[in-house]
Amino acid sequence: MSDSSHERLQKVLADAGLASRREIERWIEAGRIEVNGVTATTGLKVKPRDRIKVDGRLFTPARRTEPLRVLLYRKKVGEVVTRDDPEGRPTIFRKLPNLVSGRWITVGRLDINTSGLLLLTNHGELAKRLMHPSYEITREYAVRVLGEITPEIITTLTRTGVMIDGHRAKFDSLAPGVNEEGVSANQWWGATLHEGRQREVRRLIESQKLQVSRLIRTAYGPIVLGRGIKAGGFREATDAERNALLKAVGLDALAAAPASPGVVRKRAEAAASARAAARPKAPRSAKAKRAAEAADAGFAKPARKASAKPRAASSAGRSSAAAKKTPRAPQARSGKRRP
Numbered sequence: 001m002s003d004s005s006h007e008r009l010q011k012v013l014a015d016a017g018l019a020s021r022r023e024i025e026r027w028i029e030a031g032r033i034e035v036n037g038v039t040a041t042t043g044l045k046v047k048p049r050d051r052i053k054v055d056g057r058l059f060t061p062a063r064r065t066e067p068l069r070v071l072l073y074r075k076k077v078g079e080v081v082t083r084d085d086p087e088g089r090p091t092i093f094r095k096l097p098n099l100v101s102g103r104w105i106t107v108g109r110l111d112i113n114t115s116g117l118l119l120l121t122n123h124g125e126l127a128k129r130l131m132h133p134s135y136e137i138t139r140e141y142a143v144r145v146l147g148e149i150t151p152e153i154i155t156t157l158t159r160t161g162v163m164i165d166g167h168r169a170k171f172d173s174l175a176p177g178v179n180e181e182g183v184s185a186n187q188w189w190g191a192t193l194h195e196g197r198q199r200e201v202r203r204l205i206e207s208q209k210l211q212v213s214r215l216i217r218t219a220y221g222p223i224v225l226g227r228g229i230k231a232g233g234f235r236e237a238t239d240a241e242r243n244a245l246l247k248a249v250g251l252d253a254l255a256a257a258p259a260s261p262g263v264v265r266k267r268a269e270a271a272a273s274a275r276a277a278a279r280p281k282a283p284r285s286a287k288a289k290r291a292a293e294a295a296d297a298g299f300a301k302p303a304r305k306a307s308a309k310p311r312a313a314s315s316a317g318r319s320s321a322a323a324k325k326t327p328r329a330p331q332a333r334s335g336k337r338r339p
Helices: 009-015 021-029 124-131 151-160 200-206 239-248 261-277 286-297 320-325
Strands: 033-035 052-054 057-059 070-075 115-121 139-146 162-164 167-169 173-176 186-193 211-220 234-236
Touching: 009 021, 009 033, 009 052, 009 124, 021 033, 021 124, 070 239, 115 124, 124 239, 139 200, 151 162, 151 173, 162 200, 167 200, 186 200, 200 211
Parallel strands: 115 211
Antiparallel strands: 033 052, 052 057, 070 115, 070 234, 139 186, 139 211, 162 167, 173 186
């Protein structure tokens, strides 16, 4: 922000990594931010010399010494996506590496009973765009359903849609996954959608008198969870993955060249922290291991919809680095079963 520029308060704070724009707007509405001694209002524009206080503490825009970073976190069931939990439940933020400046921002959330891929970044604008519906970033899930999903239900959930809180919601696609031989009350399905409304996957399934017994996010835009991260652990995004995210939301100008030695060192340290955070699990039976593998990666890959992105760059394809780490899923309509 140059001396002659005027930028919206929430953008300045988000770019500094304090939180997402949406979260900062909530802070403003709650009266937590002052500018030059006056309580801030939504939409207020500020200059570099303005005195900004957040919760009574003076905000000093530091020179960005921290490069743009993205983490891939594999959330466990039972973890919460909040910085502090009054009930004392485990929070993902206690496991994250420290930043020189700014703070980690989650790209959307997963509820306490949902596991899988959660993206975090220290760049407010990137987080905002990845969550905004106008960019149509696809989320993919493996969902285990108690009850039968009929062709009529598939039509309802992918074409007709269901009214949820005054909004017509639907999946982009819903395809059967890989399930064990024989008839089971629980069946795996692969679901995709491009909105992140609260508990939307569960609410869509439950609207058809069915029950979700397990839900795992397996991909967010071009980033695939894969098998390289233990539950409760994380890793830094590769250059290819980070650049794919930036291009997907029209931030191509921020796409980075190969990482500097300092960044490489930070990533190595973060990887070591991730390994330390992920506790070894007790050995599982062969049957339990097969079930876990089916849950994490054994569902059919639904076809993506090709659509133009309003006000955004065209959606990036999956990064080759991420795709190599993702196990190939059987075709949904082949009728083949995993042995």
